[in-house]
Structure formats: structure tokens, C-alpha cells
Amino acid sequence: MPETKVTTVVSENRDRDQTLVVVFLRGGADGLNLVAPVGDDDYFGARPTIGISSRSAVMLDDFFGLNPLMVDLAPLYKEGIMSVVHCVGSEDQTRSHFEAQDMMDHGGTVAGGWLGRYLLATQPADGQRSPLSAVAIGSRLPENLRGAPSAAAMRSIKDFSLGENTDKVRDLLGQLYAASPTETLRTSGRSSVAVLKRIAELTSAQYAASNGASYEDDEFSSGMREIAQLIKGRVGLEAAAIDLNGWDSHLTQPAVMDPEIRRLNAGLSAFCKDLGKAMERTTVVVMTEFGRRVRENSALGTDHGRGSVMFVLGGGHRGGTIHAQWPGLNAESLVGPGDLPVLTNYRNVLTPLLKKISPDVDLSAVFPEFALDPLPLFG
Amino acid sequence: MGGAGASVGCSDSPFGFDTPAFLQFGSTDKPLAPFSAPDHSEICAVSHCLNRLTFGAVPGDYDRVSALHADKDQAADAFIKQQLDPESIDDTLAERATQRFEYLQHTPGDLYNFTIDGLLDEMLSFTVIRATKSKRQLQEVMVHFWTDHFNIDSSKGDCRWLTAAHDRDVIRRHAMGSFPELLKATAKSPAMLWYLDGRVNTKTKNDDKPNENYARELLELHTLGVNGGYTQTDVMEAARALTGWGVKDGLFGRGEPEFQKKHHDHGEKKILGHTIPAGAGHDDMDRLLDIVSLHPSTANYIATKLCARFIDDAPPTAAVTAVSKEFLASGGDIRKTLLALFQTNAFREQRGNKFKRPFHYIVSALRTTGGTTDSKEPLLKFLHRMGHAPFHYPTPDGYPEEATPWLSTIPWRWNFAIRYARNELKGTQCDSKALERLASVGGIEKAGLMPWLLGRLATADELEAWHACPDGDRLALLLGSPAFQLF
Numbered sequence: 034m035p036e037t038k039v040t041t042v043v044s045e046n047r048d049r050d051q052t053l054v055v056v057f058l059r060g061g062a063d064g065l066n067l068v069a070p071v072g073d074d075d076y077f078g079a080r081p082t083i084g085i086s087s088r089s090a091v092m093l094d095d096f097f098g099l100n101p102l103m104v105d106l107a108p109l110y111k112e113g114i115m116s117v118v119h120c121v122g123s124e125d126q127t128r129s130h131f132e133a134q135d136m137m138d139h140g141g142t143v144a145g146g147w148l149g150r151y152l153l154a155t156q157p158a159d160g161q162r163s164p165l166s167a168v169a170i171g172s173r174l175p176e177n178l179r180g181a182p183s184a185a186a187m188r189s190i191k192d193f194s195l196g197e198n199t200d201k202v203r204d205l206l207g208q209l210y211a212a213s214p215t216e217t218l219r220t221s222g223r224s225s226v227a228v229l230k231r232i233a234e235l236t237s238a239q240y241a242a243s244n245g246a247s248y249e250d251d252e253f254s255s256g257m258r259e260i261a262q263l264i265k266g267r268v269g270l271e272a273a274a275i276d277l278n279g280w281d282s283h284l285t286q287p288a289v290m291d292p293e294i295r296r297l298n299a300g301l302s303a304f305c306k307d308l309g310k311a312m313e314r315t316t317v318v319v320m321t322e323f324g325r326r327v328r329e330n331s332a333l334g335t336d337h338g339r340g341s342v343m344f345v346l347g348g349g350h351r352g353g354t355i356h357a358q359w360p361g362l363n364a365e366s367l368v369g370p371g372d373l374p375v376l377t378n379y380r381n382v383l384t385p386l387l388k389k390i391s392p393d394v395d396l397s398a399v400f401p402e403f404a405l406d407p408l409p410l411f412g
Numbered sequence: 413m414g415g416a417g418a419s420v421g422c423s424d425s426p427f428g429f430d431t432p433a434f435l436q437f438g439s440t441d442k443p444l445a446p447f448s449a450p451d452h453s454e455i456c457a458v459s460h461c462l463n464r465l466t467f468g469a470v471p472g473d474y475d476r477v478s479a480l481h482a483d484k485d486q487a488a489d490a491f492i493k494q495q496l497d498p499e500s501i502d503d504t505l506a507e508r509a510t511q512r513f514e515y516l517q518h519t520p521g522d523l524y525n526f527t528i529d530g531l532l533d534e535m536l537s538f539t540v541i542r543a544t545k546s547k548r549q550l551q552e553v554m555v556h557f558w559t560d561h562f563n564i565d566s567s568k569g570d571c572r573w574l575t576a577a578h579d580r581d582v583i584r585r586h587a588m589g590s591f592p593e594l595l596k597a598t599a600k601s602p603a604m605l606w607y608l609d610g611r612v613n614t615k616t617k618n619d620d621k622p623n624e625n626y627a628r629e630l631l632e633l634h635t636l637g638v639n640g641g642y643t644q645t646d647v648m649e650a651a652r653a654l655t656g657w658g659v660k661d662g663l664f665g666r667g668e669p670e671f672q673k674k675h676h677d678h679g680e681k682k683i684l685g686h687t688i689p690a691g692a693g694h695d696d697m698d699r700l701l702d703i704v705s706l707h708p709s710t711a712n713y714i715a716t717k718l719c720a721r722f723i724d725d726a727p728p729t730a731a732v733t734a735v736s737k738e739f740l741a742s743g744g745d746i747r748k749t750l751l752a753l754f755q756t757n758a759f760r761e762q763r764g765n766k767f768k769r770p771f772h773y774i775v776s777a778l779r780t781t782g783g784t785t786d787s788k789e790p791l792l793k794f795l796h797r798m799g800h801a802p803f804h805y806p807t808p809d810g811y812p813e814e815a816t817p818w819l820s821t822i823p824w825r826w827n828f829a830i831r832y833a834r835n836e837l838k839g840t841q842c843d844s845k846a847l848e849r850l851a852s853v854g855g856i857e858k859a860g861l862m863p864w865l866l867g868r869l870a871t872a873d874e875l876e877a878w879h880a881c882p883d884g885d886r887l888a889l890l891l892g893s894p895a896f897q898l899f
Contacts, residue, residue: 139567139568142568142569143568143806144565144567144568144571144607144806145565145567145805145806145807146567146806149806150806150807153806153807156817158816159816160815160817160818160819160820161819161820162820163820164820164821164822164823164824166820172789173529174796176567179565179567179804179806180565180567180804180805180806180807181799182817182820183797183798183799183820183821183824184796184797184799185796185797185824186793186796186797193823195826195827195830196830196831196836198882199830199885201880201881201882201885202830202881202882202885202888202889203826205880205881205889206826206877206889206892208877209873209874209877209889209893209894210822210894212873213894215894217816217819218819218894218897220819221819221820221822222822224820225822225823225826228823229823229826
């Protein structure tokens with residue numbers, strides 16, 4: 034469905050067309066093997082077996098190389114659509130999946146999820162916001178969306194549809210609202226009919242991705258496809274959350290991680306290709322609760338660590354950059370039992386993105402009790 | 413309104429969910445009999461009180477309340493009197509329907525043994541079923557009012573477990589009691605001590621700064637209100653008075669409140685012109701709460717919020733003044749304060765002008781149609797989608813009462829109405845055909861299902877839509893209609 038044909042917006046007084054997509058790699062993704070510091074000899078010393086060799090890495094600059102399974106993301110980096118933040122993570126030192134994910138989803142020991150608080154803090158005064166302003170792919174809302182003014186967990190865009198043979202009752206409801214003596218109900222009735230008609234259009238035909246993009250069949254790619262469809266369908270989507278699980282690579286890391294990396298690569302690259310120019314109004318951020326121990330263990334896996342990577346794509350940010358002050362991998366540079374330190378807090382990656390999308394947002398309401406120092410992602 | 417003995421048709425199951433749907437109407441305790449619907453073109457006093465004091469009338473309620481007196485206004489008064497005395501209402505069936513919620517039996521310390529999602533799902537199910545089944549409807553409405561007023565988000569720290577105890581031991585216990593007692597219970601509630609950081613408000617060294625979080629919200633949101641006339645100094649002094657309160661950890665008494673003398677600031681405090689003398693220790697909290705709980709600003713603030721719930725989003729000053737006056741005169745007696753509200757002209761005159769919040773909408777749909785629900789995911793997901801799942805609001809101001817923030821939930825209400833009326837929600841059913849039949853005394857448009865759900869006779873537009881609507885979607889049309897969003 035070419036985007037140019039879609040002209041109407043869902044709510045009359047609202048013209049928010051920016052979308053933030055949050056991809057959470059649950060289980061602690063190994064940043065050192067996603068974006069490998071192949072220019073650091075200590076890397077190969079610590080990972081003689083599972084390290085990404087300089088020969089196979091897809092070099093981003095003369096020091097960092099992408100995992101070869103992420104080859105389709107390299108052009109996005111080169112074209113300035115994607116950037117990387119390395120040695121990034123949270124202040125949580127428990128190295129517990131539950132604790133670290135919880136702290137990151139909430140933004141500390143704070144009530145509500147950070148994305149939920151962001152949506153609450155940007156609630157329009159007239160209440161006219163799309164009912165599809167926030168979605169999560171899956172059966173349950175992730176904690177980062179907790180407290181959103183409205184948010185729907187969905188598997189497919191069909192979940193929003195009123196069901197079979199409902200055009201008549203929908204239009205009759207529209208008529209009743211149009212006849213209401215209350216102005217706000219008349220307006221809301223009109224936007225409700227508009228959004229439901231749009232969903233009916235979107236679900237009536239098989240979705241065709243644009244620009245020759247093709248999505249794999251796995252859950253992550255399917256989820257990214259549903260998000261792309263909502264964005265291109267202009268239903269007022271402002272935030273989408275999607276998880277890619279299974280990154281806990283204690284043993285035989287390549288066997289655990291390679292399929293996940295393939296899924297990430299395929300899903301993200303198809304999404305960006307499909308959206309094309311719409312990536313300018315779409316920001317994707319990829320995050321994980323913590324990275325892995327620098328040194329591989331005797332089972333050719335890695336244990337829970339601290340610093341990892343984040344990826345930022347689109348949204349008009351300045352890509353083609355790796356934000357990292359590389360600390361080195363010798364014993365003195367590492368923290369705890371031999372972990373990459375956290376030199377950039379994840380909040381400082383998220384806040385410039387939120388500020389760009391909603392310049393008036395009160396960031397201290399989104400991330401309270403933290404001295405913010407946003408990363409210069411927009412040059 | 414009979415008691416447990418009249419539960420004809422209930423199976424051995426204490427929950428009764430395996431009996432046929434049409435025998436299980438809402439909170440009625442016997443198979444549904446034909447019942448009549450309002451027959452005025454405007455909302456009458458009986459319908460109005462059922463709208464405002466309950467989460468929706470169940471089939472037969474209109475007859476039961478109308479039968480209290482020949483005059484509609486006096487019948488409504490008698491209903492108000494009943495609802496203000498919840499202990500006089502037999503609620504055995506609601507008790508029985510919620511027996512299966514095991515967490516209700518556990519001490520705060522034992523609650524920590526539950527899984528987080530498991531406990532939260534139970535709490536949500538319990539809340540929906542209780543609101544749907546209880547005959548002490550005004551009490552349920554007030555539980556929701558105070559839950560928002562003393563909001564806790566169950567996602568913060570140990571609130572994941574302690575919110576269950578807060579709901580049971582603090583909010584539900586005091587919802588129709590005394591405001592000063594309720595306030596004291598919330599201040600010592602372990603969930604509150606977690607949620608607003610009271611547990612880390614300590615003074616052990618001279619240069620320790622108190623954590624002001626709870627003290628500020630106590631004045632701003634729980635008592636005086638943001639323009640209630642307190643200063644930053646009052647906030648700091650209140651925070652000093654509250655130092656030392658925390659939540660027990662470890663093997664014994666986990667999750668209970670505790671006061672640690674060594675963490676308390678023992679100096680003198682001056683708050684809102686009152687002095688709390690040095691050395692009162694543990695008693696500082698109650699002295700502080702005595703100063704604020706019956707402060708004139710508190711009376712005005714609570715009265716304004718109550719009037720916003722029961723009268724109008726922007727309530728008239730005269731009503732607020734009358735309610736505020738009774739709040740003070742009665743020493744914060746919640747029942748007397750509510751009675752004063754229900755006696756204002758504004759309460760009697762402003763009908764059908766309030767917009768149901770999503771929880772109210774879902775529960776009223778279940779109640780008015782005599783539906784049954786297991787209150788599991790297929791139903792609860794609508795509360796999540798509409799952003800109104802209990803115990804999920806992040807900030808301490810609680811879910812908003814006014815209509816505006818909820819307007820964008822209308823497509824989900826239609827979605828719910830259609831799926832519910834078509835019996836497509838697993839675990840949640842209604843027998844729309846039986847309902848139509850039983851509520852059709854005198855013809856379906858005139859005194860049947862339409863006026864039953866709308867609370868008055870249908871308008872010409874509504875009748876036209878009803879006739880144009882395909883069979884099978886008429887109930888959905890009514891549940892989705894603008895009139896059913898209002899109360």
C-alpha cells in the first residue's frame with residue numbers, strides 16, 4: 034500500500050505522525066559479538082573460540098565490525114540511518130535478568146514503565162489521541178509500556194478489527210454519536226469510525242511490503258511487519274514495543290545466539306526497507322538488559338555481564354556513528370568479575386529520541402531521579 | 413433482596429460459574445424473572461440513583477428500588493439510605509463468588525510467595541468480580557474512589573506484593589468509614605511506604621535530608637490539595653515528622669510497617685501553624701495526620717473530588733460547599749459526607765452528564781445484561797487496552813475522573829460491545845435473547861431492552877438505529893451507544 038494514497042488522519046485535531054519502536058532483546062544480548070571490537074587484541078585473547086574474527090566481521094570503521102550475520106544492517110549504517118552505542122547499559126549491578134529488565138523497563142525503582150510515562154506526559158489536552166497510539170506485539174504488555182494512557186497488546190493488526198460483518202453496526206453507532214448533544218462525543222464518534230474504517234481497509238487485503246522488502250515468517254519479523262503496516266497506514270501509532278527473546282548464551286553461544294542474530298538482522302532490515310522514506314518519521318531503538326562477561330567460559334558460552342550495545346535507526350538522527358569511548362579490555366578496564374563497563378546509561382540514548390519526537394516533553398517525568406546527559410544523536 | 417438461602421439454581425461450585433448463564437444474572441440470587449424498565453423519556457430519580465451509586469443496575473434493580481416507595485424521589489432516598497448502610501445488605505453471594513481468591517487469606521509476609529503476574533491477575537479478577545457481584549454497590553464505588561485518591565502502582569518495588577494487602581486491609585476496610593482513620597491507615601500501609609518512598613525517609617546523621625516524596629503527596633494529593641495553602645517548609649517539616657517509618661524485612665513480620673527510633677528526627681516540627689513538640693517519636697505521624705485530615709482545605713478538596721465523581725466533572729460551588737461543611741461537621745465521616753452530597757440540588761438535577769470510565773463501562777455492561785465472567789484475560793485485556801486496569805496507574809494522582817482522557821477508548825468499547833453481545837469472549841457470557849424476552853414487558857421499544865439499557869425511553873434516533881441494526885448486533889448497538897457511555 035503506497036503511503037502517498039493515505040491522506041486522512043485518524044483524529045481531527047491531532048497530527049502526530051512520529052513513531053518510536055522499542056525492540057528489547059531479552060536475556061542479555063552479547064554486545065561484544067554483535068558489534069565486535071576486532072581492533073582490540075585483548076578481545077581475541079578473551080574469546081579465542083567464539084570471538085568474531087576480523088576476517089568475517091563486516092567492518093563499520095577500522096576498529097568495530099558487525100557480526101557477519103547482521104550484514105544487512107551494514108548498508109543502513111553506511112547510509113547514515115543506523116548508529117551504534119557501545120558500552121551502554123543500566124546502573125543495575127545485580128546481573129539478574131529479572132532485576133535488570135525490571136529496572137530498565139521502569140527506568141529505575143519508579144512506578145510505571147518509561148514508555149508508559151512518556152505517553153502519559155505527552156497526553157494531548159483535548160483527549161483526542163488515536164486509540165492505537167501504543168501497541169505491543171505479543172500477548173501481554175511489557176513493563177516498559179505500563180501506565181500508558183491506552184496500550185494494546187496484539188499479535189496482528191486483525192486484533193483491532195471489530196470482527197466479521199460489523200460495518201453496519203459500526204456505521205449505526207457512528208450515526209448515534211453524530212446525533213449526540215455532547216460535542217466531545219460527536220468528535221470522538223467521528224474519529225472512532227475513521228480509525229475502524231482504516232483498520233478494515235488494512236485488514237481487507239494481504240499486506241504487500243514496499244520497495245521489494247520481504248519479511249521472514251518468524252514472530253519477530255511478523256511483528257515488525259505488523260508495526261510497519263500500522264505506521265504506513267497512519268493510524269496514529271506513536272509507540273510500539275516488541276521483544277526478541279532468547280539471548281541468554283551461557284553455553285555454546287553461537288548455537289544460542291546465531292538464530293537470534295539472524296532474526297534481528299532479517300526483521301530490522303526488512304522493516305527499514307519496507308518503510309523507506311517513512312523511516313524519517315520512525316525511530317527504532319534496540320536495547321537489552323545487560324551484556325555478557327568478556328571472557329568466554331569453558332562451555333563456550335558467556336555469563337551475565339554489564340555493558341552491551343544499543344542500536345538506533347531512523348527518526349532523522351545522525352547515523353553512521355559508533356558512540357563509544359572504548360575502555361579497552363585489559364583487566365583494569367573491566368568491572369566486577371570481568372565485564373565491559375557501562376559508560377553510557379541507556380536513558381541518555383532514549384532521551385534525545387523522545388525530545389526530538391516531543392520537544393515539549395518533561396524528561397524528568399519520564400526518567401525521574403536521574404541526572405540526564407543526553408547523547409548527541411542529532412549532530 | 414434475599415440471602416444465601418435463595419440461591420436456587422446454583423451448583424455445588426462455590427463460584428457458580430458452571431450454571432447456565434441465564435440463571436446467573438449479575439448479583440441477583442435467583443433465576444431472572446421478567447422485570448420492568450424505566451418508562452420516562454427523561455432519567456427518573458430511581459434510574460439516576462442507580463446510575464450514580466452503582467456500577468450499573470442489574471435486571472430487577474429498577475423494580476426493587478421503585479417498590480421502596482410509591483414516590484420515585486422517596487424510593488431513591490430509601491435506596492440511598494440502604495447503600496449508605498452496607499452492613500445491612502446481605503452480600504453472601506459476592507463473598508462466595510470471590511472465595512476462590514486465595515491471596516485474600518494471606519498475611520503481607522505470605523503474599524511474597526506469590527508470583528508477580530499471578531498475584532496481579534488474581535487482584536484484577538477479584539476487583540472485577542467484586543464490583544460486578546456485590547450488592548454493596550456504593551461501597552464498591554467508594555473503594556474505587558479511594559483507590560484512585562490513595563493511588564498505588566503495583567509495579568514499584570515490593571508494591572508488587574503489598575498492594576494486595578493495601579486494597580484489602582486499608583482501602584476496603586475504611587472505604588465507608590472515617591476519613592481520618594482511612595488516612596492513618598494509608599500512611600502506615602507498607603505499600604504506600606514503598607510507593608512514595610516513606611521507607612527511605614530517614615534521619616540517622618545530622619546532615620541527612622528527609623525524603624519528601626510522601627510528605628508532598630500527602631499534602632498535595634491526599635489532604636489539602638495543591639492550592640491548599642501549605643508551603644515548601646510545611647512539606648519539609650511533615651517529612652521530618654514522618655522519618656523512621658519503614659517496612660519490615662527478614663523472616664518475621666515481613667511486609668509489616670515498623671517504626672525505627674534511630675531513623676527518626678526527634679526535634680520539634682512546625683506545620684501549618686501547629687507545633688509538634690520534640691521527643692514524640694512514633695506519635696509524630698498521628699499528630700501530623702490529625703493536623704491535616706480535618707483541615708478546611710482538606711474538606712474542600714475531598715468535597716470537590718466527591719462532587720466530581722457523583723455530580724459533574726466541574727461541580728457547582730454550592731454543592732462543594734455543602735459537602736465540605738458536612739465533612740468538617742461530622743469529623744470526616746464518609747457516610748454523612750456522602751449523604752450531604754446526595755441531598756444537594758445539584759446531585760438531584762444533573763443526570764446522565766457523567767462519562768463512564770472504562771472499568772465502569774465494562775462492569776456496567778456485565779451488570780445490566782446479567783452477564784457472567786471468569787474475569788480472565790479475554791475480559792481483562794479490554795481494561796488494559798483502554799488503559800484502566802486497576803493497580804496500574806503510575807503516578808500518585810490516580811486515574812483521572814473527568815471524561816476527556818478517556819474519549820479515545822470509544823472504539824474499544826464498540827469492540828467489547830460487539831464481541832460480548834455476540835458471545836465471542838471466552839469466559840464471559842450473556843444471554844441476550846433471554847434478556848430481550850424478559851425485558852420486553854410492554855413491547856421492546858416502549859418498556860423493554862432499550863429503555864432498560866438506556867435508563868429512559870429511546871429517542872427517535874435510537875429507535876431508527878435499532879430497527880436498522882441487524883439481528884444479533886442490537887445489544888451491541890445499545891452497549892456501544894453514546895447514552896450507555898454516560899451515567
